[in-house]
Amino acid sequence: MSLDKITNPLHIRHWLGDMEADYIYTLGIAGEHFFKEIKENGRIMGAKCPRCNVVIVPPRMYCEKCFAKLEEWVDVGTKGTIHTFTVATIDVDGKKLKEPVIFALVKFERGCGGLIHKIGETKTKEVKIGMNVEAVFKPSFERKASINDIKYFKPTE
Amino acid sequence: MSEVAIVGVGCVGFQPILPELSYKELMYEAAVKAYEDAGVDPRKDVDVFITCAEDYLEGFSIFDEFVPDQLGAVLRPLFTVSGDGLLGLANAYMLIKTGHFDTVVLEAHSKASDLLTLMDVIAFALDPVLNRPLGGHPYYVAGMEMNRYLHDTCATVEQCAQVVVKNRKNACGNPYAAYGANMTLDQVLCSDMYFYPLKKLEISTPADGCVVMVLASEKVAEKLTDKPVWVKGVGWCTETPNLETKDWSKSVDTRLAAEMAYKTAKIHNPRKEVDLAEVNDLFAYKELQHMEALKLCACGEAGKLTEEGVTARNGELPVNPSGGLLGMGYGLEASGMEKLLEVVLQLRSEAGRRQIRDAEIGLAHAWRGIPTTTGIVAVLSNNK
Numbered sequence: 187m188s189l190d191k192i193t194n195p196l197h198i199r200h201w202l203g204d205m206e207a208d209y210i211y212t213l214g215i216a217g218e219h220f221f222k223e224i225k226e227n228g229r230i231m232g233a234k235c236p237r238c239n240v241v242i243v244p245p246r247m248y249c250e251k252c253f254a255k256l257e258e259w260v261d262v263g264t265k266g267t268i269h270t271f272t273v274a275t276i277d278v279d280g281k282k283l284k285e286p287v288i289f290a291l292v293k294f295e296r297g298c299g300g301l302i303h304k305i306g307e308t309k310t311k312e313v314k315i316g317m318n319v320e321a322v323f324k325p326s327f328e329r330k331a332s333i334n335d336i337k338y339f340k341p342t343e
Numbered sequence: 344m345s346e347v348a349i350v351g352v353g354c355v356g357f358q359p360i361l362p363e364l365s366y367k368e369l370m371y372e373a374a375v376k377a378y379e380d381a382g383v384d385p386r387k388d389v390d391v392f393i394t395c396a397e398d399y400l401e402g403f404s405i406f407d408e409f410v411p412d413q414l415g416a417v418l419r420p421l422f423t424v425s426g427d428g429l430l431g432l433a434n435a436y437m438l439i440k441t442g443h444f445d446t447v448v449l450e451a452h453s454k455a456s457d458l459l460t461l462m463d464v465i466a467f468a469l470d471p472v473l474n475r476p477l478g479g480h481p482y483y484v485a486g487m488e489m490n491r492y493l494h495d496t497c498a499t500v501e502q503c504a505q506v507v508v509k510n511r512k513n514a515c516g517n518p519y520a521a522y523g524a525n526m527t528l529d530q531v532l533c534s535d536m537y538f539y540p541l542k543k544l545e546i547s548t549p550a551d552g553c554v555v556m557v558l559a560s561e562k563v564a565e566k567l568t569d570k571p572v573w574v575k576g577v578g579w580c581t582e583t584p585n586l587e588t589k590d591w592s593k594s595v596d597t598r599l600a601a602e603m604a605y606k607t608a609k610i611h612n613p614r615k616e617v618d619l620a621e622v623n624d625l626f627a628y629k630e631l632q633h634m635e636a637l638k639l640c641a642c643g644e645a646g647k648l649t650e651e652g653v654t655a656r657n658g659e660l661p662v663n664p665s666g667g668l669l670g671m672g673y674g675l676e677a678s679g680m681e682k683l684l685e686v687v688l689q690l691r692s693e694a695g696r697r698q699i700r701d702a703e704i705g706l707a708h709a710w711r712g713i714p715t716t717t718g719i720v721a722v723l724s725n726n727k
């Protein structure tokens with residue numbers, strides 16, 4: 187019995203359509219602050235909720251737990267731990283990647299939340315939940331106020 | 344307040360592709376079956392029509408404008424829910440509960456094969472500033488979640504693989520299922536590791552199909568059919584869109600949706616009272632995680648129950664006797680309707696060789712897939 191049935195619809199008579207849809211996404215007040223600090227100072231910021239007494243990373247203008255307005259920016263450092271991770275072996279088209287990519291959620295000691303990012307400078311077999319990692323930034327002249335200004339997180343010694 | 348019943352169902356598919364029908368013809372065929380089953384004329388007997396669809400999945404802007412004709416709903420009250428079919432069920436339930444509407448039609452479909460870049464559309468659902476620039480296949484999110492789920496619950500990869508074996512076997516007995524197969528545990532465990540620890544065969548494959556249902560108030564239902572299936576409770580909940588702050592171990596949205604539905608349905612001990620559960624299994628580990636969120640077992644217990652055969656079709660608590668999404672195919676926004684269809688057929692004793700004896704209370708659950716945190720639960724019974 188075949189486990190994979192044929193799923194190619196292009197063999198059917200059809201009309202091919204596509205949709206052009208381009209957007210800009212403004213960063214907003216909290217996003218502006220977050221990416222400016224990454225670009226200019228290589229710092230990762232959170233926003234402190236006075237009511238919940240937690241620092242939310244990445245920062246937002248409001249607390250999703252209690253709905254308070256957040257106005258205090260806090261540097262959470264560039265070191266954190268891997269809360270969970272995966273090793274992706276295929277790309278968005280389903281094709282096998284030449285090199286597997288490790289994606290992880292990195293949580294910071296002082297923060298609730300964290301950052302989704304890639305893990306580098308390690309072997310896929312060595313990554314573990316709970317592992318200590320730190321952000322590796324691009325050189326400042328290459329930074330564009332993007333999440334990719336952080337190249338990846340790497341294990342700390 | 345009137346009780347609410349499902350009085351007619353119609354399904355076309357699910358198949359890997361349905362090349363002979365356009366999306367409109369697909370909906371038409373399923374609608375005709377449902378109206379015949381319920382004994383209603385859509386041009387005269389229906390008060391409101393509800394379709395469930397999401398523009399990007401359909402390939403249309405304002406897709407809701409494209410649905411009246413194939414349902415017999417031209418010049419009739421109609422709206423589209425941008426969400427899973429079970430969320431449409433919640434809307435139909437509320438309409439009838441108001442007392443202003445007696446008959447409501449509910450539709451959801453998948454023409455996944457029309458969408459050549461499904462994974463790009465799903466990737467487009469990630470946060471544009473924080474997540475999308477990282478690139479990658481969006482199901483890496485599922486790999487990350489499975490990893491943390493296994494870490495926290497001590498469920499095993501074998502137990503997850505067993506979900507696939509069970510569901511695809513169940514699907515062999517379901518004429519509406521696209522991917523029935525007799526597989527071994529080893530076949531699943533040896534399939535390609537796509538997003539460690541998530542393997543290729545643990546990921547549901549999209550399928551084409553459509554489900555239409557007719558719902559009615561108590562007084563209309565009892566005139567139309569002697570086999571009404573009563574909607575005893577519905578619940579729905581969304582956690583947070585932020586991957587950074589969501590719970591990576593538990594499905595907290597499903598837990599709260601279940602509590603909401605159980606409260607209305609007066610279910611106090613789901614494990615004992617529910618005779619069959621149709622639970623979202625888009626990825627194999629999700630069935631286990633969702634069973635726990637639905638209070639069908641304790642946290643960390645679902646894997647063991649699966650291994651012991653408790654959730655098999657002939658077990659003490661059958662889970663996904665339909666074959667689930669792993670066996671029936673991933674029907675996009677119709678995923679919850681696949682679940683609901685099985686519950687209705689089981690509670691009418693029309694599930695053929697999949698029939699669970701003396702089934703009286705069934706649960707249907709939906710999750711809107713990666714990267715959402717939306718869970719929807721419905722409790723149904725053949726007793727008013």
Ligand SMILES: [Zn+2]
Pocket residue numbers: 235236237238239249250251252253254
């Ligand atoms: Zn707060």
